[in-house]
Amino acid sequence: MSWKPEVLVDEAPARRLIGTQFPELDTRRLQLLGEGWDMTVWLVDGAHVFRFPRREIVVPGLLRELEVLPLIAAELPLAIPEPRFVGRPDAAYPWPFYGAWLIPGLECGQAGLDQAARDALAPALAGFLRRLHELPPPRGLPDDPMGRGDMAIRVPLTREALARLHELGVWTAPHGIEELLDQALALPPAADKVLVHGDLHLRHLLVDGARASGVIDWIDVSRAPRSVDLVLYWSLFSAAGRGAFSRFYGELDEATLLRARVLSLNLCALLADYAHVEGIGWLESEAVAGLERTAV
Numbered sequence: 001m002s003w004k005p006e007v008l009v010d011e012a013p014a015r016r017l018i019g020t021q022f023p024e025l026d027t028r029r030l031q032l033l034g035e036g037w038d039m040t041v042w043l044v045d046g047a048h049v050f051r052f053p054r055r056e057i058v059v060p061g062l063l064r065e066l067e068v069l070p071l072i073a074a075e076l077p078l079a080i081p082e083p084r085f086v087g088r089p090d091a092a093y094p095w096p097f098y099g100a101w102l103i104p105g106l107e108c109g110q111a112g113l114d115q116a117a118r119d120a121l122a123p124a125l126a127g128f129l130r131r132l133h134e135l136p137p138p139r140g141l142p143d144d145p146m147g148r149g150d151m152a153i154r155v156p157l158t159r160e161a162l163a164r165l166h167e168l169g170v171w172t173a174p175h176g177i178e179e180l181l182d183q184a185l186a187l188p189p190a191a192d193k194v195l196v197h198g199d200l201h202l203r204h205l206l207v208d209g210a211r212a213s214g215v216i217d218w219i220d221v222s223r224a225p226r227s228v229d230l231v232l233y234w235s236l237f238s239a240a241g242r243g244a245f246s247r248f249y250g251e252l253d254e255a256t257l258l259r260a261r262v263l264s265l266n267l268c269a270l271l272a273d274y275a276h277v278e279g280i281g282w283l284e285s286e287a288v289a290g291l292e293r294t295a296v
Contacts, residue, residue, distance in 0.1 A: 003037060003277055005054035009093065014042045017093055018050055022085050025099075034107075036203065037274060038219060043102060048085065050099040059095050061219025066098060068138050068221050072195075075135055078128045079103045079206075079214035103214035105206035108236065109286035117210050119241030124212040125205065126248035129229050137195040137223045148198065148263055149225035155185045158262055161269035170276050171288050174295050177265070184262045187255050190225035198222050200229050201267045202236060202286055226252075230260035235268050235290030264294040 009017070011030055019027040026045045033049060034041040038058040042050045053059050066083050073082045085099035105111075108121070147153035158181060165171045197204070198220025206214040230252070233245055246252060272287035274280075 003274055005040070006056060007054060007094065009040045009042070009052040009054075009097075011042075013093060014040075014050065014052065017052075017087060017090070017097065018042075018044060018085075018099070020090075021087050022099070025085070034203075036217075039217070044099065047102055048099045049081070049102050050085070050087075050097060051081075052093075052097045053095045056095065058219055061221075062096060062098070064141070064221055065218045066096075068141070069218060071138055072132070072135055076128060076131055076215075078124065078212055080218065081216060103206055103216065105208035105213035107203050108205045108207045108212075109202045110282060111207040111210075113207065113210065115238055115241075118236050119238055119244065120210065121205070121207065121212045122237055122241040122244040123248045125232060126245040128212070128215065129200075129226075130249045132197065133194040133226050133229070135195050137193075141195070141221065141223050143193065143222065144224035144228065145222055146198070146220060148220075148228045149190050149259055151184045151187050151259060151262060154259075154262055154266055155181050158266040158269065161266055161273065164273055165269050168273065168276055170272050170284065171269075171291055173265075173291075177295060180258070181262065184258050187258065190227065190255070190259060192225050192256075193223045194226050196220075196222060196224045196226065196229045198224060198228055199267075201231050201264075201271065202290060203271070203283075205232060205236075225256070225259065227256045227259035228263065230256070231264045231267055233257070234261050234264035234294040236293070238293065261294055265291065268294060 015027045015030055029045045031043040033043040038054060040052045040054055053062055069081055073080050081100035083098040083100050087097040089095050162173045204215060204217045233242055268287045268290040272284055275284035275287055
């Protein structure tokens, strides 16, 4: 996978795009808030977060965010982005973008939480996902477009991602992971389809102090098996945290948890690969720690 963006919105184009289209905002204070495979994110005047696609393939997901987030924000117990400023492409930047109020907090992997504090997030996350999964999916959402609940797709991708980490010297899967992947590959297709965030890993849960404060980056919102949203069940929590999660979410069957475990291995491996290549030490450490939790 290539981590290089197709289009990079650095400070000058971000200031131009925001300042030209939204002159009511003060762009003198512009701070790079985050970069990932899909988006470059700028904070304007300490109050508004603007998301700019870095590659064309994510534009349909951004358009789904614009459609879905306003419909569900008031229904959820944690904050999610609510688009306020919808930007248009121009001659120099080819895609739409948008701004929303800043949600206070840090990515959970940056918050410096010990394991007990991570486990203490379980009730809030479980309550959030229980409510999200109860909501009727808006019309027109795709069905699991990335195949994250489909083990025929996800198991081979996970094997590739783990092999890549081994080659890089970042992490080697312990004995037993191959058997786990074989078991997942033998599962029948998941029958449940609910409204899901679609990419809920350690970069997308925000923590303010020791409190879960929000869930960001919804470009993969879709209809999919609930297992797609249970990555943090494995990668963030210990056995105690998983028990607390289940008490607040409801019991989860073994097949759902196995699908979620494979996806946790897959996404943590991809994050570790990205962080290693880009030299983001804290993220590499967090992703590897997530792999270790998932593998136990």
